[in-house]
Amino acid sequence: MNQLGILLKYKLKMWSNIPKRRGRRGIPLFAYILILGGVFASIGVPAYFLFADTFKTYSTIVFSGVSLADLFVEISMIGILTLVLVTDTPAVALNVFMSDDVDFLLSLPISQSTIFASKTIETMLQGGFPALFVIPILVAYANAVNMPWYMIIFMFVMYIFYFLILTSISALIALGISKFASRSGTQRFMIFTSLIVYVFVILLMSMVGSLNSNTGNVERAFSSYVNTVNAPYLPSTWFLEALKMQWNGILLVVGTSVVLSVIAYLVASNGILTGFSKMISAGKRVTYRRNYRIRRPVMAFISKDVKLMRREPSILFLLVYPAIFPLILVGFGALGKGGSAVSRDIMIPVVSVFLSSMYTVIATASLVSIEIKVGDFVNTLPIGKRTPLWSKAFVITSAFALVMIVTFSILSVIFGNALFPIVTVLFSIPVLLTLSFFGVYATIKWPNSIGGIRRPLNTTGTLVSMVMGVLGAAFADLEGIYVANNQILSFLQPVLGFLLFFVAPILAEIVMAVVTFKLLAKVDWTKPYDLEN
Amino acid sequence: MTELVKVSNLRKDFGKITAVKSISFKINAGEIYGFLGPNGAGKTTTMRMITGVLVPTSGEVEICDLDLEKYPIKVKAQIGVVPDEPKLYENMTGQEFLEFIGSIFSMDKTEMTHTISELCDAFEVNFLDKFIGDYSHGMKQKLVLTSVLMRKPKVIFLDEATVGLDAKSAKILKMLLRKYADEGSAIFMTTHVLEIAEKMCDRIGIINAGEIIAEGTLTELRNESGKQSLEDIFLNLTGSNEEDVKEIIDNL
Numbered sequence: 001m002n003q004l005g006i007l008l009k010y011k012l013k014m015w016s017n018i019p020k021r022r023g024r025r026g027i028p029l030f031a032y033i034l035i036l037g038g039v040f041a042s043i044g045v046p047a048y049f050l051f052a053d054t055f056k057t058y059s060t061i062v063f064s065g066v067s068l069a070d071l072f073v074e075i076s077m078i079g080i081l082t083l084v085l086v087t088d089t090p091a092v093a094l095n096v097f098m099s100d101d102v103d104f105l106l107s108l109p110i111s112q113s114t115i116f117a118s119k120t121i122e123t124m125l126q127g128g129f130p131a132l133f134v135i136p137i138l139v140a141y142a143n144a145v146n147m148p149w150y151m152i153i154f155m156f157v158m159y160i161f162y163f164l165i166l167t168s169i170s171a172l173i174a175l176g177i178s179k180f181a182s183r184s185g186t187q188r189f190m191i192f193t194s195l196i197v198y199v200f201v202i203l204l205m206s207m208v209g210s211l212n213s214n215t216g217n218v219e220r221a222f223s224s225y226v227n228t229v230n231a232p233y234l235p236s237t238w239f240l241e242a243l244k245m246q247w248n249g250i251l252l253v254v255g256t257s258v259v260l261s262v263i264a265y266l267v268a269s270n271g272i273l274t275g276f277s278k279m280i281s282a283g284k285r286v287t288y289r290r291n292y293r294i295r296r297p298v299m300a301f302i303s304k305d306v307k308l309m310r311r312e313p314s315i316l317f318l319l320v321y322p323a324i325f326p327l328i329l330v331g332f333g334a335l336g337k338g339g340s341a342v343s344r345d346i347m348i349p350v351v352s353v354f355l356s357s358m359y360t361v362i363a364t365a366s367l368v369s370i371e372i373k374v375g376d377f378v379n380t381l382p383i384g385k386r387t388p389l390w391s392k393a394f395v396i397t398s399a400f401a402l403v404m405i406v407t408f409s410i411l412s413v414i415f416g417n418a419l420f421p422i423v424t425v426l427f428s429i430p431v432l433l434t435l436s437f438f439g440v441y442a443t444i445k446w447p448n449s450i451g452g453i454r455r456p457l458n459t460t461g462t463l464v465s466m467v468m469g470v471l472g473a474a475f476a477d478l479e480g481i482y483v484a485n486n487q488i489l490s491f492l493q494p495v496l497g498f499l500l501f502f503v504a505p506i507l508a509e510i511v512m513a514v515v516t517f518k519l520l521a522k523v524d525w526t527k528p529y530d531l532e533n
Numbered sequence: 534m535t536e537l538v539k540v541s542n543l544r545k546d547f548g549k550i551t552a553v554k555s556i557s558f559k560i561n562a563g564e565i566y567g568f569l570g571p572n573g574a575g576k577t578t579t580m581r582m583i584t585g586v587l588v589p590t591s592g593e594v595e596i597c598d599l600d601l602e603k604y605p606i607k608v609k610a611q612i613g614v615v616p617d618e619p620k621l622y623e624n625m626t627g628q629e630f631l632e633f634i635g636s637i638f639s640m641d642k643t644e645m646t647h648t649i650s651e652l653c654d655a656f657e658v659n660f661l662d663k664f665i666g667d668y669s670h671g672m673k674q675k676l677v678l679t680s681v682l683m684r685k686p687k688v689i690f691l692d693e694a695t696v697g698l699d700a701k702s703a704k705i706l707k708m709l710l711r712k713y714a715d716e717g718s719a720i721f722m723t724t725h726v727l728e729i730a731e732k733m734c735d736r737i738g739i740i741n742a743g744e745i746i747a748e749g750t751l752t753e754l755r756n757e758s759g760k761q762s763l764e765d766i767f768l769n770l771t772g773s774n775e776e777d778v779k780e781i782i783d784n785l
Binding site for chain 1: 581584585586606607608609610612614616620621622624625628629631632633635636637638639640641642645646649
């Protein structure tokens with residue numbers, strides 16, 4: 001077997017060994033492929049039927065020689081382009097130029113180009129999975145335009161060339177990043193890329209939503225989007241032209257793909273050593289600030305946890321998500337136009353509280369896992385064992401409460417109704433505090449020793465955390481509805497409404513808090529993996 | 534002589550495995566105590582127990598006349614620990630880390646700034662503004678050393694502290710530890726570099742299979758074993774000798 005084959009074979013072996021490290025039986029590789037195939041089929045098959053009907057209708061609506069079905073395909077291609085460039089580029093930079101094993105691989109008699117190829121393929125295998133979800137769209141499109149079987153094969157060959165264009169651009173940008181960025185800087189950059197992708201997906205959903213509303217809308221929206229989406233310099237336009245057997249499209253897709261792949265392979269594979277060396281070194285010399293600030297020990301912990309929280313992309317993403325999700329919904333009118341004022345005023349805070357509650361558990365678990373990663377260090381400090389926990393619970397609760405306050409303030413300015421959001425935030429704070437402590441317990445009880453900070457809990461832990469988050473959010477929302485919007489409870493007797501929507505949730509919250517603290521008292525948060533073993 | 538560290542009948546079981554079998558030793562003020570042993574002998578487990586990181590199965594640890602089990606926080610305020618593998622907060626800068634440690638130990642700001650400046654000059658630390666995640670092993674080691682030495686703790690525990698340090702920094706560390714010991718600190722260090730132990734340590738304890746098999750000054754160990762170099766003494770006590778090693782080499 002050649003060297004590239006050996007490197008990829010052992011990478012696959014390492015992936016299939018992951019369950020063994022968790023103390024479970026090893027899962028054969030084909031089982032993973034079956035699971036992934038199942039996931040793909042469960043999403044891909046319904047998506048095919050959804051798009052097949054839509055495309056049949058939209059293939060008849062044509063504007064400037066481009067049908068609405070063509071436009072959908074182009075939008076999907078732009079989506080994949082954005083996804084690969086924005087998310088895979090930092091992933092390639094981290095995985096190719098900063099992966100722990102590159103240091104070791106470079107010491108072996110293996111060429112840089114082989115290492116580069118194996119690491120890029122490895123990254124694309126992990127990051128390229130979403131690209132598969134374009135397949136049902138393409139098949140639905142082929143069905144709608146009555147494409148013969150050989151053209152379907154041709155379409156997928158073109159799609160492979162298209163994906164190579166994206167991969168090559170991604171690799172070249174990653175090489176550029178490796179020449180000036182540091183490891184921590186690239187990791188932090190990933191949070192922004194995730195957000196961009198998220199906003200882009202919402203934007204696409206909104207675009208598709210507006211096209212779906214009614215025929216009048218479709219034509220108006222179509223005419224405004226067609227010139228933007230069908231721009232001649234976009235690879236997605238070349239792809240569409242290639243599908244229509246236009247030679248310029250085929251030549252541009254194949255030619256650009258081949259040229260960029262060769263350039264990327266030659267340039268990036270020869271630059272892996274210098275890129276790697278640059279990223280792991282400290283960079284330019286700087287003089288340190290001589291102004292130190294001494295705080296009280298507890299405040300020092302809080303300050304440290306705030307810094308770690310805002311610098312950890314995965315936690316920051318959890319924090320930003322409940323804020324931007326309702327704002328984007330409002331911005332694109334998904335709730336503003338469709339629902340009544342009451343449902344809009346209630347639904348947006350409710351959604352935000354549900355997201356905040358679920359993410360509070362995970363965010364706390366992530367912050368605790370940073371502390372666990374540091375190992376024995378905290379235990380050597382002259383502080384109480386619970387100080388780090390209170391600090392984390394305080395920081396996470398405050399952060400999520402602050403996010404909700406800011407989000408709801410903006411929404412109140414837009415819609416004018418501030419009472420329900422304010423009351424709901426107030427009722428949420430004790431719930432969030434309890435949930436953040438539950439997050440600590442979850443990290444100990446259901447740790448994911450190889451998941452790192454991004455996936456601190458195993459599957460059971462994640463599910464239990466979600467259930468707890470949903471319950472906590474339900475309690476806070478019920479109390480908020482009773483205090484601020486009890487007119488919608490007019491169908492209930494006043495006493496029953498008071499008991500069901502106010503007393504019962506408060507009692508349940510107290511029970512949840514007592515149980516959480518009792519559970520937490522039984523475990524040593526500094527030794528999560530002892531329990532796992 | 535003031536005994537700053539007193540360890541009595543310390544034992545640690547991990548399930549059915551006994552990692553440390555009832556060991557006892559003392560370290561006086563002004564003394565550098567070298568703790569040697571082959572891999573897996575129980576050095577790190579012992580150090581984790583006497584620094585309050587690992588709860589012993591039985592036995593007692595007293596540091597600065599304080600029972601570690603009863604007064605863990607008071608004890609930890611008196612000690613400094615340099616682990617063999619520095620694991621630190623990757624998303625903090627070196628400066629923020631020192632500020633955090635200074636706050637936890639309630640240090641005087643002026644004194645801390647002055648000491649940090651001196652230690653940074655000594656260890657050539659010029660990367661405090663960088664994130665710790667971008668540090669090499671040696672840089673992390675220098676940061677941990679700075680964070681411990683800036684406090685001048687009464688008792689310093691070092692686990693393979695010179696690993697990862699350049700020759701100059703290692704030399705400065707050795708001289709600084711001697712100076713701190715001469716000023717009244719007690720220093721407990723583990724090392725695999727027997728030359729360091731030979732040159733630096735006032736007393737040496739050798740642990741093997743969880744038991745202290747020899748303890749004393751270098752002269753005492755020499756007299757007891759009849760060997761001159763610490764390497765020969767160590768190999769002899771831990772069940773190997775020159776001939777065994779030579780046979781292994783010949784067979785390879």
